Amino acid sequence: MIALIQRVLSARVDVENETVGAIGPGLLALVAVQPDDGETQTKRMLERLLGYRVFSDDAGKMNRSLTDTGGGLLLVSQFTLAADTRSGMRPSFTSAAPPEHGRQWFERLVELAKKSHPTVEIGRFGAHMEVHLVNDGPVTFWLETR
Numbered sequence: 001m002i003a004l005i006q007r008v009l010s011a012r013v014d015v016e017n018e019t020v021g022a023i024g025p026g027l028l029a030l031v032a033v034q035p036d037d038g039e040t041q042t043k044r045m046l047e048r049l050l051g052y053r054v055f056s057d058d059a060g061k062m063n064r065s066l067t068d069t070g071g072g073l074l075l076v077s078q079f080t081l082a083a084d085t086r087s088g089m090r091p092s093f094t095s096a097a098p099p100e101h102g103r104q105w106f107e108r109l110v111e112l113a114k115k116s117h118p119t120v121e122i123g124r125f126g127a128h129m130e131v132h133l134v135n136d137g138p139v140t141f142w143l144e145t146r
Helices: 039-051 099-116
Strands: 002-015 018-023 026-032 062-064 072-077 120-122 130-144
Touching: 002 039, 002 072, 018 072, 018 120, 026 039, 026 099, 026 130, 039 099, 039 130, 072 099, 099 120
Parallel strands: 026 072, 072 120
Antiparallel strands: 002 018, 002 026, 002 130
16 A cells, blocks of 8 residues: 655545545545555554654654644545556556455545544545645655555
């Protein structure tokens, strides 16, 4: 599983001019499921999303996690993160999970997140989404469970 996380002041996802998910300060996580992902990778990704220290403490150092701050978590499926871009001029998506496998494990991630964190919002799996965000920093990290 792959996640591109961004520390945000705010973020929202619109589908067909309707806001389907929105948060204030917190993390926007663009998430890709890979073919071999399952329960282990899903739980590990959630652990990293909630525990990764990207928020400033009183001394200005990145020592606080999403769990520490209580900020929002906006999860957005994005299979293109799993693209193979090593050659040619067109990405290959053979390293991304097939849609039903991706949906299964993305939805499991959402389910676990909602049980573990007070503010979890989502985009719409498989939809054409407009993602709006105000990046705080900017602070952006690539997380993988492999």
